[in-house]
Amino acid sequence: MAPARFFEAEKDVGPIEKGKFADMVLLDENPLENIRNVRKVQAVFSHGRYFARKDLDAILEGHPLK
Numbered sequence: 001m002a003p004a005r006f007f008e009a010e011k012d013v014g015p016i017e018k019g020k021f022a023d024m025v026l027l028d029e030n031p032l033e034n035i036r037n038v039r040k041v042q043a044v045f046s047h048g049r050y051f052a053r054k055d056l057d058a059i060l061e062g063h064p065l066k
Contacts, residue, residue: 023047024045026041026042026045027042028041043056051065
């Protein structure tokens with residue numbers, strides 16, 4: 001949590017906890033077992049929004065989200 005401490009933002013960011021801001025990528029497999037697993041994205045939480053795999057595919061194809 002050194003970045004949060006450096007920016008004096010520990011009450012708002014850091015570990016995933018209720019009430020804190022979080023951008024998070026959910027993977028299908030463990031990247032510690034194989035670094036290529038970082039390409040197996042199942043979902044993303046960004047700026048308070050949840051993007052399922054189908055949403056991510058639509059974004060990549062250039063389609064607007066509904």
